[in-house]
Amino acid sequence: MELIPAPSPNFDARTAPPDMIVLHYTGMPTGQAALDRLRAPEAKVSAHYLVEEDGRVFSLVAEERRAWHAGVSSWKGRQNLNGTSIGIEIVNPGHEFGYRAFPEAQIAAVIELIDDIRGRWSIEDNQIVGHSDVAPDRKEDPGELFPWKRLAEAGHGFWVEVPAAPGLPLAEGETGPGVFALQAGLTRLGFDCAPSGEYEARTAAIVRAFQRHWRPGKIDGIADGETRARLIALLRLGA
Numbered sequence: 001m002e003l004i005p006a007p008s009p010n011f012d013a014r015t016a017p018p019d020m021i022v023l024h025y026t027g028m029p030t031g032q033a034a035l036d037r038l039r040a041p042e043a044k045v046s047a048h049y050l051v052e053e054d055g056r057v058f059s060l061v062a063e064e065r066r067a068w069h070a071g072v073s074s075w076k077g078r079q080n081l082n083g084t085s086i087g088i089e090i091v092n093p094g095h096e097f098g099y100r101a102f103p104e105a106q107i108a109a110v111i112e113l114i115d116d117i118r119g120r121w122s123i124e125d126n127q128i129v130g131h132s133d134v135a136p137d138r139k140e141d142p143g144e145l146f147p148w149k150r151l152a153e154a155g156h157g158f159w160v161e162v163p164a165a166p167g168l169p170l171a172e173g174e175t176g177p178g179v180f181a182l183q184a185g186l187t188r189l190g191f192d193c194a195p196s197g198e199y200e201a202r203t204a205a206i207v208r209a210f211q212r213h214w215r216p217g218k219i220d221g222i223a224d225g226e227t228r229a230r231l232i233a234l235l236r237l238g239a
């Protein structure tokens, strides 16, 4: 695909080849403002790519280099994921400046870009995640409007839908074996959610992150029957 060079100085050396993709939204009023910031030496942030709402794709950091996009992060037992991930910034003002739907041209470009990246590196479907998945208590991007279902239909990542799922909801403040099992399942999926049997604020944040990605209809941090059924279905799929 056609890439527009927009080099950023904000990178250093990798220690291993990339095996995951982290998707972000820019969270700034305009795409240009985000591009400027991701290229400013003093900002000390970057990404490998930035995808504009009209589908233009800017190349900021070579895939062989470590870009600085994920910060403190964890997935499938590994920490600080910049070293092993490719970061894609998707232009959207985000929850702070007017969160809105991602245009078709932009999503088509993201899918083509991921197609290309996976042709170059070994990246499993369960290693294609959002920033909020790897930093659930700090981040909300790319958020519940990002079409993860569409991405999965294009062959990237996992998506499940389940029939109406009864079951008592679990919520913050509860304790017991149901909470322990929920935390174990979230950990298996990839979240840093060590099972304690206590549904504390961090577990609620992780459930919200799960919902933003896999149950976008309702994001409330409460593990209701549908949320838990989708988690189980994902694990059965091999996610």
Ligand SMILES: [Zn+2]
Pocket: 023, 024, 025, 069, 131, 139, 141
């Ligand atoms: Zn982000």
